[in-house]
Structures are given as structure tokens and as C-alpha cells.
Amino acid sequence: MMADTGSEDVAVIGNTDQTPSELQNNIKNTMVEKGGTLLKGLEISVAEAEKRTGKNAVSIQETYTVYLIETRAVDNVSEVANPTPDSLWRRYSEFEIFRNYLLVTYPFVVVPPLPEKRAEFVWHKLSADNMDPDFVERRRVGLENFLLRVASHPVLSNDKIFYSFLTQEQGWKEVVFETGFQAKADSRLKALNATFRVKNPDKRFAEMKHYGDELQSVISQLLRVRARVADRLYGVYKVHGNYGRVFSEWSAIEKEMGDGLQSAGHHMDAYAASIDDILEEEEHYADQLKEYLFYTEALRAVCRKHELCQFELEMAAQDLISKKQQREELATGTVRTFSLKGMTSKLFGQETPEQRETKLKTLETQIEEGEEMVKERTAECDEFVKNAWEDIERFREQKDRDLKEALISYAIMQISMCKKGIQVWNNAKECFSKM
Amino acid sequence: MASCPCHWTSGKINPHHLHNYPLCHTMIDLPHAILLQGERSSLDLSLPNGNAVDTSSPASSSSLLNRLQLDDDLDGETRDLFVTVDDPKKHVSTMETYITYRVSTKTTRTEFDLPEYSVRRRYQDFDWLRSKLEDSQPTHLIPPLPEKFVMKGVVDRFSEEFVETRRKALDKFLKRVADHPVLSFNEHFNVFLSAKDLNKRQGLALLSKMGESVKYVTGGYKLRARPIEFAAMGEYLDIFTQKLGTIDRIAQRIIKEQSEYLVELREYSPVYSSWASSEEELQEPLDGVAACMANCCSGLEELTEEMSEDFLPVLREYILYVESMKNVLKKRDQVQAEYETKLEAVAFREDRKTPVPTDVEKCQDRVECFNADLKADWDRWQNNKRQDFRQLLTGMADKNIQYYEKCLAAWESLIPLLQDKQEARADTN
Numbered sequence: 001m002m003a004d005t006g007s008e009d010v011a012v013i014g015n016t017d018q019t020p021s022e023l024q025n026n027i028k029n030t031m032v033e034k035g036g037t038l039l040k041g042l043e044i045s046v047a048e049a050e051k052r053t054g055k056n057a058v059s060i061q062e063t064y065t066v067y068l069i070e071t072r073a074v075d076n077v078s079e080v081a082n083p084t085p086d087s088l089w090r091r092y093s094e095f096e097i098f099r100n101y102l103l104v105t106y107p108f109v110v111v112p113p114l115p116e117k118r119a120e121f122v123w124h125k126l127s128a129d130n131m132d133p134d135f136v137e138r139r140r141v142g143l144e145n146f147l148l149r150v151a152s153h154p155v156l157s158n159d160k161i162f163y164s165f166l167t168q169e170q171g172w173k174e175v176v177f178e179t180g181f182q183a184k185a186d187s188r189l190k191a192l193n194a195t196f197r198v199k200n201p202d203k204r205f206a207e208m209k210h211y212g213d214e215l216q217s218v219i220s221q222l223l224r225v226r227a228r229v230a231d232r233l234y235g236v237y238k239v240h241g242n243y244g245r246v247f248s249e250w251s252a253i254e255k256e257m258g259d260g261l262q263s264a265g266h267h268m269d270a271y272a273a274s275i276d277d278i279l280e281e282e283e284h285y286a287d288q289l290k291e292y293l294f295y296t297e298a299l300r301a302v303c304r305k306h307e308l309c310q311f312e313l314e315m316a317a318q319d320l321i322s323k324k325q326q327r328e329e330l331a332t333g334t335v336r337t338f339s340l341k342g343m344t345s346k347l348f349g350q351e352t353p354e355q356r357e358t359k360l361k362t363l364e365t366q367i368e369e370g371e372e373m374v375k376e377r378t379a380e381c382d383e384f385v386k387n388a389w390e391d392i393e394r395f396r397e398q399k400d401r402d403l404k405e406a407l408i409s410y411a412i413m414q415i416s417m418c419k420k421g422i423q424v425w426n427n428a429k430e431c432f433s434k435m
Numbered sequence: 436m437a438s439c440p441c442h443w444t445s446g447k448i449n450p451h452h453l454h455n456y457p458l459c460h461t462m463i464d465l466p467h468a469i470l471l472q473g474e475r476s477s478l479d480l481s482l483p484n485g486n487a488v489d490t491s492s493p494a495s496s497s498s499l500l501n502r503l504q505l506d507d508d509l510d511g512e513t514r515d516l517f518v519t520v521d522d523p524k525k526h527v528s529t530m531e532t533y534i535t536y537r538v539s540t541k542t543t544r545t546e547f548d549l550p551e552y553s554v555r556r557r558y559q560d561f562d563w564l565r566s567k568l569e570d571s572q573p574t575h576l577i578p579p580l581p582e583k584f585v586m587k588g589v590v591d592r593f594s595e596e597f598v599e600t601r602r603k604a605l606d607k608f609l610k611r612v613a614d615h616p617v618l619s620f621n622e623h624f625n626v627f628l629s630a631k632d633l634n635k636r637q638g639l640a641l642l643s644k645m646g647e648s649v650k651y652v653t654g655g656y657k658l659r660a661r662p663i664e665f666a667a668m669g670e671y672l673d674i675f676t677q678k679l680g681t682i683d684r685i686a687q688r689i690i691k692e693q694s695e696y697l698v699e700l701r702e703y704s705p706v707y708s709s710w711a712s713s714e715e716e717l718q719e720p721l722d723g724v725a726a727c728m729a730n731c732c733s734g735l736e737e738l739t740e741e742m743s744e745d746f747l748p749v750l751r752e753y754i755l756y757v758e759s760m761k762n763v764l765k766k767r768d769q770v771q772a773e774y775e776t777k778l779e780a781v782a783f784r785e786d787r788k789t790p791v792p793t794d795v796e797k798c799q800d801r802v803e804c805f806n807a808d809l810k811a812d813w814d815r816w817q818n819n820k821r822q823d824f825r826q827l828l829t830g831m832a833d834k835n836i837q838y839y840e841k842c843l844a845a846w847e848s849l850i851p852l853l854q855d856k857q858e859a860r861a862d863t864n
Contacts, residue, residue, distance in 0.1 A: 211713060218710040225702040232696035239692055242685045250678040253671055257821055264828070400716040407720050408853045411727075411846050418843035422836055429832035435825045 043072040044151055044166060046144035047087070049136050065136055066091050067143055071166050088169040092117070095143060098165050101176050102156060103298075104184040107305040108388035109156060110395040112149035113294030115142025121223040121286065123230040123279075134280075138287060145291070155391070191308050192301060198311050202385055208392060209303035216296040219289050226286055230279050241272030260435035267428040274424070278417050285413065288406040292399060299395065302388050309384050313377040320370035327363045330356060517541045518613045518628065520606035523598045524555075533557050534598055536605060540628045546620065552629045558583070560633050561605055567623035568612070569759075574808035575618060576763055576816055578611035579755035580604070581748065596740075600748050607752070611819070617808070658772040662806070668813060669764055676757040683750045686742065693739045700735065703728040723852045727845045734841035741834050749827050753820070760816070767805050774798035 048068040056062050070085035095114055102111045119135050129135065147166070150156045161179065164172050247265030251258040522537040540552040561580055568577045581604035591597060612618045627633065661669075704725045711721035777795045 214713045215710075218706060218713070221706045222703075222710070225699065225706060228699040229696065229703070232692065232699050235692040236689065236696050239685060239689050242688075243682070246678055246681045246685065250675075250682075253674050253678075257824065260825075403717055404720060404853060407717075407724060408850065411724075411849050411853065414727075414846045415843060415850075418839045418846065421839040422843065425832045425835045425839070429829050429836070432825060432828040432832055435821065435828070 041074055043074055044147050045070050046140050049140045064091055067140055069166060100185050101161055101181045104181040104188055108384050109391050110298045110302055112146050113298060114146055115139050121227045123227040192304050196311050198307050199314055201307055201310055205303045205306045209300055212296040212299040219293040223289060234275055237275035238272050240268050244269035257435045260431045264428045264431035267424055271424045274420055281413050285406060285410045306388060309381045313381050316373045316377050320374055323363060323367050323370055330360055515543045516613045516619055518609045520602055520609055523602050536602055546625060547629060564623060564627045568618060568621060572618055573766055574805040576760050576812040578608050579752055579759055580608055596744055600744050604748060604752060658768050659775050672757050672761055676754055679750055679754050686746055690739055690742055697735050700732050720853050723849045727849050730845040731842045734838045738834055738838040746831055767809055770805050771802050774802045
């Protein structure tokens with residue numbers, strides 16, 4: 001547990017008594033205006049990864065990896081972090097639970113994604129094994145990135161469960177399950193996958209959804225190409241290593257040419273070896289792309305949620321209209337629209353005035369309730385649209401910034417690779433010219 | 436008595452020749468003092484094929500030597516024969532289609548009637564020349580020709596790349612012959628460079644020179660002891676050709692891998708462009724990346740082409756060179772074996788005090804001549820080989836450097852494009 005939780009500025013936690021939907025409507029109450037987010041008061045890192053073995057839920061022995069989450073309080077005045085961190089270990093599955101909680105609790109937020117569960121878009125030299133140390137390392141970085149994203153989000157960073165996740169070693173799971181998010185998770189999943197037609201979706205959301213689909217497609221293609229390119233490039237560099245050996249063998253039978261050949265051979269070996277670091281660096285770019293690939297899913301989820309909201313509103317409105325129509329029909333005795341009831345009553349005789357009276361009364365109540373429902377749903381929809389669009393704009397700006405940075409560092413990487421190539425071949429050329 | 440197949444004109448001694456055959460002129464009873472004036476046909480050559488040696492006017496070798504002390508370095512200043520192969524042209528006749536090349540010669544040598552020549556030759560003419568050289572100068576290393584047979588359907592014999600590669604190889608071949616102190620004075624070479632119509636001359640040449648071609652009959656003589664230096668040459672060639680083969684395979688493999696890399700790399704551009712079209716802020720940077728990738732692709736394409744056209748053919752040429760050199764070494768062995776066998780036979784008759792028959796003497800001449808020629812050619816070949824490979828490998832390094840420099844320039848030009856926009860945004864924020 002954290003020491004020094006006295007300072008209010010350190011932990012920014014939302015009102016714990018509110019239900020998730022109330023939380024949605026009470027954003028103004030949170031500390032967004034402080035510009036601040038949890039990060040201002042807390043340094044977060046995923047410092048290490050370790051292998052553990054233990055018995056799982058069905059008592060089968062398994063090996064898994066745990067990640068060390070470290071937090072350091074930042075002194076508000078001096079802005080220096082407490083040197084000794086608080087820490088706890090979490091496994092990937094716990095991160096998943098936490099993220100699902102966020103998805104359900106904040107449906108209007110484009111929730112940051114987790115690093116991939118299994119290695120995908122792998123080129124042959126890289127292992128697709130989850131236990132591979134390079135994979136684990138990259139996952140560690142990805143998990144840290146996830147936490148930092150949440151901590152710097154104007155809404156998510158205030159979540160109490162988040163704070164618990166970071167600081168509460170024991171009992172966190174109980175706390176998160178207590179929120180009852182799991183039940184909501186199921187219905188959410190159902191809704192996301194259901195097909196329904198919305199008559200008047202907000203155009204912006206439709207465009208965003210389309211954009212999300214395009215982005216997903218294009219990044220997937222890029223990652224596939226990259227994996228194939230990496231494979232080939234690896235081959236090109238490694239074959240040059242063969243020059244090293246043959247030059248060495250050849251130099252043995254030469255007199256004046258021998259030295260030049262031999263040293264050139266060494267440079268060819270260096271060239272062949274350099275590809276490992278180059279491709280390792282490139283993985284970083286691939287990871288940045290992957291994050292946004294997974295982000296598109298979150299983006300789509302928000303757009304779908306809007307559609308669902310809108311659909312439910314439209315359903316309620318539709319229902320209200322039909323109820324009103326029924327009332328009118330009952331009151332005036334005319335059957336405007338075809339209905340089975342209408343037909344049966346025609347066939348089997350009209351109802352008694354008493355029956356009609358009761359029916360009317362029920363309808364009136366239903367209409368009242370319906371109007372309330374429509375009002376509620378409209379408010380919900382509007383609120384959702386407002387909040388979601390705000391977050392989408394925030395996301396869009398973040399994406400532009402991040403991807404531009406990614407492209408810049410990719411270009412810098414390419415430049416470094418070219419410079420290394422020039423240097424090696426210049427060295428070899430010098431050796432050749434001395435032959 | 437070493438034979439010396441050189442041409443002597445009044446007052447002018449071929450300095451290359453003297454440098455390589457000092458032995459020649461220390462032998463006293465040589466006919467070299469006899470000066471020829473453009474009379475090529477009556478070769479004053481003491482060829483080991485049995486032509487009579489004219490011993491009418493022996494010259495004092497030492498005075499000759501004094502007159503002829505010359506520098507080692509003979510390149511550039513004293514070169515008097517320049518040959519170039521260029522201007523390939525396609526000829527279509529009813530019977531066949533073929534390529535001819537222009538062979539241009541500039542020379543101050545009096546063996547040639549004119550100072551300049553320009554003739555057209557086709558591959559089979561070069562082939563004719565080479566076999567004539569091999570036949571008439573069996574003790575020398577003859578440079579190789581590019582491969583004769585090309586599988587139709589696999590390689591386009593009339594494609595620009597193939598023709599250019601061949602032209603370069605033919606040019607190299609003639610230059611090597613022209614630089615050789617003995618081969619360059621060969622009359623067939625002269626005919627090749629100067630005759631208007633080689634076909635007629637080929638026929639004539641065939642008729643009149645038939646008698647001259649040297650025949651080394653392999654009488655199944657067994658070699659007793661190969662001199663160390665020639666054994667060393669053989670060993671060297673064996674290992675060298677092996678290494679060349681390996682390098683050839685590696686180079687081919689690299690070209691293949693690079694081509695496959697290029698195929699995949701080409702996929703990048705369209706994806707980045709497609710992405711750019713769905714973005715606003717990121718559109719320009721992404722289009723920039725797409726353009727960058729395209730540049731890198733064209734650079735890589737260039738590199739692969741150049742390695743195919745410039746690097747591989749030279750390697751293959753040397754492999755052929757080594758093959759023909761090994762044959763010459765074998766011939767030398769046979770000549771020596773023949774001599775040794777005949778000498779042994781004579782030894783049996785030692786007790787009878789009969790003079791050593793001229794037959795055996797001739798054999799001895801042959802051996803010594805061959806050895807001298809071969810040694811001189813070997814040294815020259817080693818030198819040329821060193822230069823050729825230095826040039827070849829630095830060329831390979833240069834091509835790779837050029838490729839990386841092209842890519843570097845492309846990526847570097849992208850950075851300001853990306854960073855400007857970033858800064859501009861920071862300002863508006």
C-alpha cells in the first residue's frame with residue numbers, strides 16, 4: 001500500500017458511491033480541470049517481468065509471467081518522485097479483467113488497448129512463443145504503455161478501481177467484481193455483435209466507424225508486409241557473412257592480396273551481424289502500429305455503442321408512436337392500421353365498453369411511461385454523443401501526434417541503417433583498395 | 436637455345452620482349468640479329484616445330500643487352516597498340532541474325548600497314564582468333580572469351596544487357612592480348628585487327644598456316660618430377676578456382692535474396708499511399724513515406740542489375756581463364772615428360788659415346804622455352820589478376836555504397852517534412 005496518501009493532490013479518485021452510469025453524467029465533478037491526471041501525482045512503471053508456476057483454477061500446474069507494477073508518489077512542490085517505490089505483481093489476465101471493467105464502465109471512451117495476447121505478424125526469426133524473453137520484454141513495455149495511457153486520460157485516470165489496480169496487492173479482484181461489471185460485459189458483447197438498423201445515426205460516428213475499419217485494414221496490411229520484408233532483409237545480410245569465410249580462405253593462398261582480403265572479410269562479417277539490431281529496433285515501430293491497430297477496435301466499440309443508444313431511442317420512440325396510435329384507434333373506434341387485434345375483434349366481435357375503458361387506461365400509463373422513456377433515452381443519447389465525440393476528438397489528436405512521432409523515429413531508424421551500411425562498405429572498400 | 440617468337444625490325448626492339456626473355460638474348464647462336472623489314476611471312480622464328488634456325492649471323496648478345504637495358508615499367512609510356520571494342524549492331528540476313536562489334540585499333544607499330552583501323556567483327560571471329568592464338572602460342576596463357584553458347588529461350592542474345600556484357604568481355608579479351616608482349620605480335624592478331632573481310636582471310640590463313648600449328652603429341656609420356664614452381668602454380672589454380680566458384684555462388688545467392696527482398700519492399704508504397712488517402716493531418720507524411728519507399732526500391736533494382744551485369748561475368752571469365760591455364764600447365768608437363776623419356780632412352784646409349792641426337796636437344800629447347808614463357812606469363816597474370824580483382828571488389832563496394840547513399844538521401848529529405856508539421860502544430864497549440 002502507498003504511504004503518504006495524505007495529500008489530496010496525489011490520488012485523484014472519483015466519487016466511489018456513484019453507479020457507473022452516474023459517473024458518466026458527472027464528469028464535471030472530477031478533477032479534469034486540474035489538467036491533471038493521475039500522472040501528475042504518480043509515477044507509474046512496469047519495471048520487471050518474472051516467470052511463475054502455480055496451480056490454476058482447475059488445479060492444473062501452469063507457468064505464467066507476472067509483471068511488477070511500481071508506483072512512486074511525486075511530491076507536489078518539488079516535483080521529485082519518492083525514490084522508493086511501492087510495487088505489486090500482476091499477470092496479463094488481471095490486466096484483461098481491468099480493461100474489460102473500463103470498457104463496460106466507460107462506453108463513451110476509446111479505451112487504450114493491451115499489448116497483444118499472442119505474437120502475431122511474426123517474421124521467422126522472431127519466436128511466436130509467449131514465453132520467449134523478447135516477447136515478454138516487449139509485452140512489459142506494452143503494459144507500461146497501457147497504464148500510462150490510462151493514467152493520462154482525463155476520465156479514466158480518476159477511476160478508483162484503477163488506483164486499486166496500481167496499489168492494492170490483495171483483494172483487488174474482489175473489489176472489481178463487486179462493481180458488477182461482468183454482467184454488463186456480457187450484454188455489452190451481445191450488443192456489439194448484434195445486427196440492427198439505425199434510421200438516423202449521427203453522421204460523424206458513421207464516418208468514424210468507416211475510418212476505423214480502413215485504419216485497421218491498412219495497418220494489418222503494413223504489418224504483414226513488414227514481416228515478409230524483415231524475413232528477406234535478414235537473408236540478404238546474412239548471406240554476406242559467407243563472403244567473410246571465403247575471403248579468409250582465399251587470402252591464405254595470396255601474397256600481396258592476402259591482408260586486404262582478410263580484413264575485408266571481417267567487415268563482411270560485421271555487416272551480416274548488424275541486421276539483428278536493426279530488425280530489433282524495427283520491432284518497436286511495429287509495436288507502435290499494433291497499438292493503433294488494436295485501438296481501432298476500441299474506436300469501433302464506441303461507434304457501435306452510439307448506434308445501440310440511437311437504436312434504443314428509436315425503438316422507444318417507435319413504440320411510443322404505435323401506442324399513441326392504438327389509443328387513438330381505441331378512442332375513435334377506427335382502425336387505421338392493420339393489426340391482428342383489430343382483425344380478431346372484427347371477426348369475433350367488439351369488446352365491451354368496460355374492457356375498452358381498462359384498455360385505454362393501461363395505454364395511457366404506457367404512453368406516459370413511454371414518453372418518460374423517450375425523454376430518458378434522448379438525454380442518454382445526447383449525453384453519450386457529447387462525451388463520446390469529445391473523447392474521439394481527443395483520440396484523433398493523440399493518434400495524429402503519436403503516429404507522426406512513430407514515422408519520424410522510423411525514418412531516423414532507416415537513416416541510421418543506411419549510414420551503417422555506408423560505413424561498412426567504405427571500410428571494405430578501403431581494404432579492397434589495399435589488395 | 437630458347438626460341439624467341441618476336442619480330443625484329445630495324446633498330447627497334449620490343450622492350451616487353453626483352454624484359455620477359457632475357458635468356459633469349461644471352462644465348463649466342465641466335466638469329467635475332469637478322470633484321471626483318473616488314474617481311475612477315477618468312478618468320479624468322481625458331482619455333483619448336485622444327486623450322487630451321489638460321490645461324491648465319493650470330494650477334495654478340497652482350498652488346499645487344501647493353502643496348503636494350505630498359506625499365507621494368509612499360510605501361511603507358513611505351514604502349515604502342517590500343518584496341519577498343521564498341522558499337523554493337525544487329526545484322527539480319529536470310530540465314531541468321533547476329534551481332535557485330537566495331538574493333539578500333541590505333542598503333543605506331545610498323546607491323547601494321549596503317550596507324551588506324553576500324554573493322555567489324557562478330558563473336559565467331561573472336562573465337563577464331565583465340566583458337567589460332569592457342570594453336571600458335573601454346574606456351575602462353577591466352578585470355579578467355581565470354582561463354583560461347585547461350586541457351587536460347589533462357590537468355591535473350593539480343594537484349595541490351597547481354598550484348599553489353601559480352602562487349603565488355605570481348606573488349607577485355609582484346610586488350611589483354613594487346614598488352615601481351617608476345618601475343619600482341621602474333622600475325623593472326625594483326626589480321627584480326629586489320630583485315631577488312633576476315634572470312635576470306637580466315638580461309639587463307641587456315642590453308643597457309645596449317646603447317647605452322649604446333650602439335651604436341653601426347654605420347655603417353657610419364658612425368659618424373661614436376662618442378663616445384665609449376666606444381667605450386669597448379670595447386671594455386673586449383674584452390675583459386677574453387678574460391679572463385681564459391682564467390683560466384685554467394686554473389687548469385689545475394690542477387691536472388693535481394694530480388695526477393697525487392698518484391699516484398701515494393702508492397703510498401705501502395706499501402707502507405709492508401710493509408711494517406713484516409714487521413715488528413717497524416718496524409719502528407721504518409722505520402723512522403725510512400726515516395727521514399729519507391730526511391731529505395733529503384734535504388735535496389737539498380738544495385739541488383741549492376742551486380743548481375745558487371746560483377747558475375749568477370750568472375751566467370753576468371754574461372755574460364757583458370758581452366759585454360761590448367762590446360763597449358765598440362766601441356767607443359769607433357770612436353771617435359773617427352774623430354775625426360777627421350778633423355779632416358781639416350782642415357783642407355785651413353786656408353787657408346789654418340790652425340791646427343793638433335794631430337795633430344797629440340798625437346799630440351801621446348802621444355803626450357805615453355806618454362807620461360809609460362810613463368811613470365813604467370814607473373815604477368817598474377818599482376819593483372821590482382822588489379823582486376825581490386826577493381827572488381829572495390830566496384831562491388833562502390834555499388835553498395837551508392838545504393839545506401841540513395842536511400843539515405845530519400846529518408847533524410849523526409850525528416851523536415853515530418854518535423855515541420857509537428858512544429859507548426861506545436862505553435863498553434
